[in-house]
Amino acid sequence: MTLRIYDTATREVRDFTPLEEGKASLYVCGLTVQSEPHVGHIRSGVNFDVLQRWLRATGFEVTFIRNITDIDDKILIKSAEQDRPWYNLAYDMSRELTAAYDALNVAAPTYEPAATGHIPEMVELITELIERGHAYPAGDGSGDVYFDVRSWAAYGELSGQKLDDMEAAADADPRGKRDPRDFALWKGQKAGEPDTAAWPSPWGRGRPGWHIECSAMAGKYLGPAFDIHGGGLDLRFPHHENEQAQARAAGRDFAAYWMHNAWITTAGEKMSKSLGNSLLVPNVLERVSAAELRFYMVAAHYRSNVEFSFAALEEAAVGFRRIMAYVERARKALGEMPERVAASGLAATVPPDFAAAMDEDLGTPAAVAVLHNTVREGNKVLDDTARLGANLAQVLAMLDVLGLHPDDFSSTGGSDASRHEQAIDVLVTGLLEQRNQARADKDYAAADAIRDRIKAAGIEIEDTPSGPKWSLGEGNN
Structure with missing residues (x-):
């Protein structure tokens, strides 16, 4: 089956046909490093990490570029507020971003x-x-240079807007613009800005506008035409619209496909620092492990908004722990872990339904459902080493595609209390699955005996339509 992706430029699901057979080129807009990354930022990194993993799993040689914006108005403002050099702030926040990516097993580009x-x-x-004839230096002596949006008839095609319906570009003083929607390509150095934040140019000392940065870097490393451009949905306009316009106005084909991941929201609003509702990655990892946080993100479709809550996160974490409990039981039953499959062989190792789900616009919800079903089947064959070995190999291959292979996470993470609960969950989940199997075999005496053992340990069991749930009884917290 051919990978199909929803192209936000054409607004339709298209078969992925790379420009060069057997190779895939991918450019993703990274972060503007003005402060610590929150889980909303990291979602984009995780989603496009899954994309590059699946491309490699299906045999593509992938060139993946993900940039960092380390000079910008926001960085200059934030550094001035903190009375520190802008480059020091950008460097520190870049390190924070790398640490967050590493913790969640986002592979390096x-x-x-x-x-x-x-x-x-x-x-x-x-x-x-x-x-x-598509750009002009401002006539007001500011040193600014602007893109002339009216010179490019296709301006607005990516976001599906008409020029006259757009708001003014608020990235520079409008006095030097021919049209309020013209956007800055170069910003002349202003009074009070540090000398270190300005570079020489034919138009005087200054610094680049945000949009020109990505077009130039994409061209540098991927050439005038490449396969996929990705980023958060909030970047589609104006950032990606402007990237595409200036690149194509310069005679470059630029991206053949556009992919945008949706937001993580809180109370229905996009998670962002300006709203004050951001959740920094290290703080979240005090509650759950890094693998559990990643599982929470990949279980949702990349184009679906995720309404963040710790209750939903912890529910996903419990589901992931059940998968890990099976992996541990299977490993013990087999005496060893199956040899890890090379990235290029993963697509041939996963179940066909999993591959079909991933090929349909990275359908991770359906893929995760296949993962859960395969784990349930594995729990039924723990005494059959041949079938168990094949089943475990499939589970590990699916986890690998999703960036969740247990070998990639050195520790469970989370707080001491969280790790304690995870250990209990692994044990209790194993007993509950034995109880379920006893019920299926109509061995009700064995099922009742298992339930009594669990209750004797001070653990309460509640049978629900979605399966049994456990909690620590009074005095055991």
Whole structure:
């Protein structure tokens, strides 16, 4: 089956046909590193990590570029508020971002360019746009350079908007613009801005606008045309609209497909620092393990909004612990773990239904359902080593595709109390599954004996339509 993806440019699901057979090129807009990353930021990293893993699993050689914006108005403002150099803030927050990615097993891209390392490429692209009549230096002496949106008839096609319906671009003083919607390609140095945040250019000292950064870096590492451009849904306009317009106005085909992940919300609003509802990754990892947090993210479809709550997160964590409990029981029954399958062989190892789900626009909810079903089947054959070995190999391959292979997480993470509860959950889940099997075999005496053992340990069991749930009884918290 061919991978099909929802292209947000054409607004339809399309078969993925790479520009070069057997190879896939992917560019994802990374973060502007003005402060610590929250779980909403990390979702994009996790979602596109799953994409690159599935591309490799299905035999593609992947070139994956994910940038860092380390110079921007927000960084300058935040650093001034903290009375520290902007580059020090950007460096520290870049390290925080890397730590969060590493904790959640987000594989490193082929390369992670920083904007400040590519000023010459940006100046070159701006110069080309001016020569082609699609950009102009401001006439007010500011040193700003703007993209002329009315010079590009296709402006608005990515986001499906008409130019006259758009709001003004609020990225620079409008006095130097021909049209309020013209956006900044270069920003002349302003009074009070640090000298270290300005570079020489044909238009005077200054720094790049946000949008030109990604177009220049994508061109540097992937060439004038590449397969997939990704990022958060909030970037579609104006950032990605402007990226596409300036790149194509310069004669570059740019991205063949556009993919956007949806938000993680709290109380129905996009999670962001400005709303004050952000949840920093280290704080969340005090409640659950990194693998459990990643499982929570990948279990939802990348184009679906996720309404974050700790109750939902902990429910997902319990489901993941059941999978890990099976892996541990199967490993003990077999005496060893199956040999890990190479990335290129994963698609041939996972169940066909899992592969079909992933091929249909990265349908991770359906894929996770196949994972749970396979675990249930595995629990029924714990005494049949041949069938158990094949089943465990499939489970581990599915986990690998989702970035959840147990070998990739060195510890369970979470607080001491959380780890204590996880250990209990593994044990209780195993007993409950034995009880369920006894019931299925109509051995009700054995089922009742297991339930009595659990209750004797001070653990309360509640049978619910979705299965039995346990909790510590009074005095055991």
